[in-house]
Amino acid sequence: MGVKKRKLMRSIVIAIGSIILTTVLIAPPLWLVISSVSDLKDLLAIPLRWIPQQISFERYAKILFSQGPESEFRIIMKNSLFVASLVTIICVAIGSFSAYAFSRLRFPGKEKILFILLFSYMLPPVAIIIPIYQIFSSANLLDTRGALVLVYSAIIVPFVIWIMRTYFDTIPHDLEDAAKIDGCSSLSTLFRVILPLSVPGIVATLLFAFLMSWEEFFIALILTSSPAAKTIPVAIAEFSGRHSIDFGMMATGGVLAAIPPVLIALLFQKYIVGGLLSGAVKG
Amino acid sequence: MVLSFYDSLYQIDLTRKSQGTPFVGFGNYANILKSSSFWQSVGRTAYFTVVSIVIEMVAGFFIALLLNEKFWGRGILRSLLLLPWALPITVDAIMWKWIFNANYGAFNAFLQQIGLIDKYQAWMTKPWSAMHCVIAADVWKVTPLVALLLLAGLQTIPKQLYEAALVDGSGWWRSLFQITIPLLMPTFTVVLVLRTLDAFRVFDIVYIMTQGGPANATKVISFLTYQEAFKFLNFGRGASLAYIITMIVALLAYLYTRSMGKQIEY
Numbered sequence: 051m052g053v054k055k056r057k058l059m060r061s062i063v064i065a066i067g068s069i070i071l072t073t074v075l076i077a078p079p080l081w082l083v084i085s086s087v088s089d090l091k092d093l094l095a096i097p098l099r100w101i102p103q104q105i106s107f108e109r110y111a112k113i114l115f116s117q118g119p120e121s122e123f124r125i126i127m128k129n130s131l132f133v134a135s136l137v138t139i140i141c142v143a144i145g146s147f148s149a150y151a152f153s154r155l156r157f158p159g160k161e162k163i164l165f166i167l168l169f170s171y172m173l174p175p176v177a178i179i180i181p182i183y184q185i186f187s188s189a190n191l192l193d194t195r196g197a198l199v200l201v202y203s204a205i206i207v208p209f210v211i212w213i214m215r216t217y218f219d220t221i222p223h224d225l226e227d228a229a230k231i232d233g234c235s236s237l238s239t240l241f242r243v244i245l246p247l248s249v250p251g252i253v254a255t256l257l258f259a260f261l262m263s264w265e266e267f268f269i270a271l272i273l274t275s276s277p278a279a280k281t282i283p284v285a286i287a288e289f290s291g292r293h294s295i296d297f298g299m300m301a302t303g304g305v306l307a308a309i310p311p312v313l314i315a316l317l318f319q320k321y322i323v324g325g326l327l328s329g330a331v332k333g
Numbered sequence: 334m335v336l337s338f339y340d341s342l343y344q345i346d347l348t349r350k351s352q353g354t355p356f357v358g359f360g361n362y363a364n365i366l367k368s369s370s371f372w373q374s375v376g377r378t379a380y381f382t383v384v385s386i387v388i389e390m391v392a393g394f395f396i397a398l399l400l401n402e403k404f405w406g407r408g409i410l411r412s413l414l415l416l417p418w419a420l421p422i423t424v425d426a427i428m429w430k431w432i433f434n435a436n437y438g439a440f441n442a443f444l445q446q447i448g449l450i451d452k453y454q455a456w457m458t459k460p461w462s463a464m465h466c467v468i469a470a471d472v473w474k475v476t477p478l479v480a481l482l483l484l485a486g487l488q489t490i491p492k493q494l495y496e497a498a499l500v501d502g503s504g505w506w507r508s509l510f511q512i513t514i515p516l517l518m519p520t521f522t523v524v525l526v527l528r529t530l531d532a533f534r535v536f537d538i539v540y541i542m543t544q545g546g547p548a549n550a551t552k553v554i555s556f557l558t559y560q561e562a563f564k565f566l567n568f569g570r571g572a573s574l575a576y577i578i579t580m581i582v583a584l585l586a587y588l589y590t591r592s593m594g595k596q597i598e599y
Contacts, residue, residue: 060402067399068410075413078473079420081439082428098442169586174534176555177575177582180562265421267537272563283423287541290427297431304424315419319412326478327485 079308085301086110093297109302122277123285123303130264130282133195137202137263142256144203145210146248150240152211153218154226164215167208175205175268183272193279198270202263209262210255213325217251218244254325257318261311282307365573373549374557377464381553382532385468385475386525392472393479393524398513400480401487414477422474426541429470433457433542460550463543467551470538475531479524486520487513530585533578554578 085093086109088102113123152164182201183192191197221244229239245252267283274280282303289303315322365371400411417425432439435455444450456462490513498508536555539545545552545560552560558578562571 061404064399064402064404067395068404068406071396071399071410072413074473075416075477078428078432079416081432082424085431094437098437098439098446100442165586169583172530172586173582174530174536174555174578176534176536176558177578180568180572180575184568261419265423267421267423267540268559271540283421283537286421286423286427287537290430290541297434297437300427300431304427308420308424311419311421312416315415316412319415322415323481326481 082301082304082308085298086305088298090296090298109298110306113302113306123306125277126280126282126285127306129195129278129280133198133202133281134260134263136199137206138256138259140199140203141206141210141259142252145207145255146214146245146252147240148207149211149214150218150244152215154223164212167211171205171208171212175266179269179272182269186273193274193276195274195279197273198263198279198281201269201273202266206259206262210259213255213258214248214251217248221247250321250324253318254321257314257322258325261314264311365570365577370549370552370557371554371574374552374554377551378532378535378553378555381464381468381471381535382529384465385471385532386528388468388472389476389479389528390521390524392476393483394517396476396480397483397487398509400484411481414481417474417477418481420474422537423541425470425474426538429466429473429538430457430542433466433469457543458547460548463547464551467535467538467542470542471535475528479528482524483517483520486517490516526585526588530582533582 084100084102087105087107088099089104089106092099092102113121152160186192186197191200225243225247226239229243234242264281265283266281267287270281270284271287274284286300286303286307289300396414400407400414420428433441433456435441435453435457438453438456440456441450441453445453454462456466494512494516495508498512503511533555535553536559539551539553539556540559543551545556554574555578558571558574561574562568
C-alpha cells in the first residue's frame, strides 16, 4: 500500500463525495426555480422536459406588479417584512440588555430564570397556542399583525438572551473595570465597550430573529386569516392547496419566499455559522 | 435592567398561563391516555424521530468528515450547506410535495428515465411511502445543519492524536472508531437532544405535504393536537395534549442542559 495510492484514493473519494453532495443540495431548489419560469406544458409533459423550451418571468410579473388576484401576495410579502423587521428590532433591543444583565449581574434565582427562558424557547408552538389564541381573541386582536409581533417577540427574546449571554460571557471583565476606572457609568460601559465588541454576536442574533419570524408558520396559521395580516408561509401553504393545478405559480411563490432568507444566509454566512455554533454547541 | 426584569416576568407569565388555564380536570388526560389515536400518533412521532435522526446523524457525520479534509472548492460546498437551512420550512415542504407529485413529479420522472420504475407511482397516497416522503423533506433540510455542528466538533480534535495513531500503525477506519467517534460523543449528544426536541415541532411539513393523511399515516403528535384544538375545536382535549407535550419537552430540556454542563467540563 503505497502513499501515492492512498493519496489517489483520497482524492477520488473526496471528488465523488463532493459531486454527490453538491447535486443533492442544489437539485431540489434548482428544480423549484426552473418550475417557476417554465411553461406549464413543459412541466406536465411525460416524459418530463428538464430544461424548459422557453423561459418566461410572467408569473413573477403577475405576482409583483399586476392588479389581479395575485396582487394579494404583494400585500402579504409586506406583512411578512413588517412583522419580521419589527420583531427583530424589539428582540435585539430587549434581548441584549437582558443578556448583559444575565451575564454580569448576580441576582437570586438567576439560574432558574435562565432555565425557564431556555425552556420557553424550546416549547413547541403547538403546546402554547391555545392560551395564546384565547388571549388574543378576548382582546380582539386576532388577525392583526400586532398580535404576530407580540407572540414572536415573546418567543424569540429568550433565544436572543440565551445567545447574547454566551457572547457577553466571552468578553473579559477587566475591560469593564478599566472603563469604570476611566469614569464610565454602567450604561456607557455597555454602549462604548461591550456592544462594539459584540457586534458579531448582535449581527448573528439580528439575522436569526429575522429569519425565525420570516418563516414561522404555525402561529401565523392560527392567528391570521385575512390578507391584511397573513404572512408569506401561510400564503404558501394556501397556494399549495388552491393552485394545486398551477404548479408554476406555487413554485414562484416559493422562490419569492425563499429569496430573502437565502440571500441573508449567503451574504452573512460568517456571522450565521458563528452564531449557529455558539448557540447550539457551546450553549 | 428594569426591562430585563420585566421581560423575564413576562416570559414566565406566558408559559404559566399556557399551563394553568387549560386545567379542566383529569378527565381529558385519562381519555387521551386511553385513546388509541394518541398512542398511534406517539408511535408515528417516535418513528419519524428515530428514522430521520439516524439518517441525519450518519449522513451529517460523513459530510462533516468530507468537509474536514482540505480540498479545492471546500469553501463553496460549505456555503451551499446553508442553502437548505435558510430555505423556509414551508418552501421546503411545497418543493418536496411538487417533486413527489404522483402525476408530474420530478422524482417519478427521474426514476423512470433512469429505468428504475416503468410507471409513475403515487408516493404521497400510500401510507408507508408518504411517511418517508415527509422524512425525506425533513432530512434534506436538517442534515446540513447537523453536518455543520459535527464539523465544528471535528475541528476541536487535536491533529496530534491522528499523527500519533498513524505512527502506531493505525489505519483510517481504526482512527475513526477509536479517536474521532469517541471524542465527538458530546457533540452527538447535543445534536441528538436538539433534534428530538425539534421532532415535537414537526408540523409545517405534515400540514402542507399530507395533512396527516393518507389514512392518518403521517399524523404526528403536533398535528393531532392542532386537529383536536382547531379543527374539532376541542380546546380542552387539545390543551391536555399540549400539556403532555410540555412535560416531555421539559424533561428533554433538562437533559439538554445537563449534557451541556458535561461538555463544558470536558
